[in-house]
Amino acid sequence: MSNRTDDHAEPNYWMVWLALAVLTAVELLVARAPGPKAFVVFSLCALALAKAALVALYFMHLKFEKYALILIVMSPLLLSAIMYIGLVPDAITHLHWLPH
């Protein structure tokens, strides 16, 4: 069986690295930014997911994998989303940081 799985143009890894470094710096700025707490939390989560996606797509080469493998890899994300949604009803009854 052939070992070669990556018959695709090599991504510019340094650009991905730069994007990750810049996004990390932005995260640090956003974490200190004044403003609505919910907006800051949402922004930080979005930035973290964007960074995670960059790592998965380009460093782990998921962008260049076969469709079936991508579906397999996506399954934990779907299950995790279901788990988090399941926790929402309990969590919103315990939100201490929102103004009452």
Place this chain on the structure above:
Amino acid sequence: MNEVERYENQLTPGWGKLMMWVFLCSDAMSFAGLLAAYGAVRLGSSNWPVPSEKLDVPLTALNTFILICSSVTMVKALSAIRHGDRKGFLGWLAATMTGGAGFLGIQAYEWTHLIHEGMTIQGNPWGVSTLFGATFFILTGFHGCHVLSGVIYLSCIFARGAQGAYGAENYSPVEIAGLYWHFVDLIWILVFTFVYLIS
């Protein structure tokens, strides 16, 4: 091509790589569970501290940057061996291991500092939620164990590579080890945001 090979080829060329992905999926669920539990206890606590007041965020940001750098050196190592550049491969891989070891060293320093301040898995001297220490040590400790395993794993790959085991036509073990290492980086990105940055 028999039926097994045909299905295998539809999915991905290489069972080793596929099995690593399956392992990473299950490992991702472990971390998802830990992060969900962290979120639940944090939201349910009325006296959760502002993390940046108790934890060293700039130092951990530096650690995050080190791990990101180690990810790029890992892909450069894979790229080098794919092109048959064994010397470059070993150099980039050594840089990756150094990054991993550096990450562990800084994390050990951070843990030591916090423990000296009185924060343990059972409590803390600040009068805030006792679960702050428990969740912190469990989450970062579980991830740290992954980093340690990764450094050991990469050391084995390095030793085999130094013996000439890999080349332009045989780099699959390097690619599989790289998947693990990038996963460790990916998880840390999430842990850093949820544990250190969100206040």
